Amino acid sequence: MFLERSLRRVVVAVMRELSGPIPVNIGGGRSYNIHLVPLARLDSLLREVRLQRGPCVVVTDANVAGRWLPQLAEALDGWDPSVIVLPAGEQTKSHASVRSVYDKVLAQGIDRQTPVIAFGGGVIGDLAGFAAATLLRGLPLVHVPTSLIAQVDSAIGGKTGINHAAGKNLIGSFYQPRLVCTDTSILDTLPSLEWASGLAEVVKHALIADTQLLAYLERSWHKVQSREPATVRTMVGWAAAVKAAIVAEDEKEQGRRAILNFGHTFGHAIERVAGYGAYTHGEAVALGMRAALSLSARLHKHFDMDRAMSLVCQIPVRYPLSSQPVSVDALMDAMRYDKKASRGALRLVALRAVGQAYVTDQVTRDALLAAWAAAYH
């Protein structure tokens, strides 16, 4: 009873805080804010960070443009935007797309003050971020994330990049935006697969670092599922704040930030073995978290796996692993690939308790096999 009330008080406090921006305190002059505001506020946010009205570049994809470009154009009244519309989908994170952005941007009259606005989900954010990082040695980058995964995860923390034949995200840089403008009402039109994909990252943020967010999700799950506007706004702001706090501690992923990979090493193996595209990234992470929770329970006798697993299993996944022609041996092999790629031992993120993640390279083959078995159910 007391716990409930104290949690509610925290939630209320967080919701109150969310009326202001969420700071991402990177340091070195690269700090910025995440603003949970209607898209219409974009112009004033740009000017708050001393970007002067004039030319700007909007990078977006065909899906987002089809539904939301008029609203963005209205929000950029007074600006002179050049809009680059790319095909939706992971294949857009390519050298060819970056080259086409370079060509189009450089054909305009731009200078180092010309903002690049990434208007889309994770793919657009990563791609436009990389283009901004590498044009004229760095143009001001503004994220306007339109997917749940982008709003709570990929638009925060400065990771930019594209894929290479040798693997995903192998080309890229750390490049912080000047601001993030997050309008949660855009999520109303998000396809359910993408919504579920984002939920996997929200649940992950709660599991690794914030028991109160976890409790909020447990209590509000039906409102989350129905995308009740106030609940979505609270959830997005809260999850974004968790991500912001973690990346602020470790801008370049040299330590703490690695806990954000909870469920991801397993998930990457699933994506690799099932074939990219068979699962969404979020589905693979949701399945990967099942394995990671099982591993955590094996490593820590008092770990409350049932509570965590109960929420993870509510993240919609179209098909269980057991319905796929994916063997544990193949998954183990795929993890060895990850290990080879990182010179040395396989590093995994485990939980010693809900909200307390850490990185370990002390995982036996037996423990891995058992963890994978758990993911199959």
Place this chain on the structure above:
Amino acid sequence: MFLERSLRRVVVAVMRELSGPIPVNIGGGRSYNIHLVPLARLDSLLREVRLQRGPCVVVTDANVAGRWLPQLAEALDGWDPSVIVLPAGEQTKSHASVRSVYDKVLAQGIDRQTPVIAFGGGVIGDLAGFAAATLLRGLPLVHVPTSLIAQVDSAIGGKTGINHAAGKNLIGSFYQPRLVCTDTSILDTLPSLEWASGLAEVVKHALIADTQLLAYLERSWHKVQSREPATVRTMVGWAAAVKAAIVAEDEKEQGRRAILNFGHTFGHAIERVAGYGAYTHGEAVALGMRAALSLSARLHKHFDMDRAMSLVCQIPVRYPLSSQPVSVDALMDAMRYDKKASRGALRLVALRAVGQAYVTDQVTRDALLAAWAAAYH
């Protein structure tokens, strides 16, 4: 007499200081040192910055590889280097070269600790720097500059980049190396055109920020021309220290660092109009500095142009502008292009006195015409 003695004391002090590394104090954990040491010291320098022996990537060009690769390989005894040899010349600063570096590096087993060693002049430094900045969101970069221009200028300050059809250096990033290993004995084999090109930057550093370096160059010019080893070492260390001090004040070229463009706006116009390759960059800068000095004299009545011009005119230039089919009108047009590219007024670097550069956008057309006329002699 007193002045002479005091100058000599400063030179002696600088030479003494040069027995230690030259710090580039960027801040934000990105500071590094320039070491004026024999190439053979490279392995110990790498380990001093906590890079552990293992795989490393060497990017170089055919000219440098032909003459110095055995010495580098010896200096990397205990390492496992993959060597990427690119064609020498400006055309190597291309998307295609970066792609080939990506492909070759990613075909190896690398991780975020794998150093990229840029072993060459400005082209290799810019290209390998850009590849390092964008592989796995940043590999440790080590500059081993082999040209005078790289040792005193391009390897210091974190500018990386490649050319685009729309212009030079339009794609790139600011990315600081972990260390710079400068062996001035490598300059013994530098072709005379490249030597002269580097001298233009040395003289520029002296003119914009260090009258004592200027005096040293005046006194030692015949030893500079004959590449007397101790003089070369002093000159390189001194000029590198000037560059380091300027970039440390302004990592991302938002203010002070712009003075490094002294003579360059004029020089870029010359390169553009004469056709890239007609002059070396250094020759164009040397001619551009003649114009910039004339402009400075017009803006500041007490400016000692004769002293500055006397040294600038000793930088070897194969043909005077007057021998080229290059009209002042065409040069003025080329400068307007620069102006258009930077939204607003043409910004030029002038000297109010020797050693005191500043940026101005208050230059009349008449003053520009007169400045160009001076460059023709």
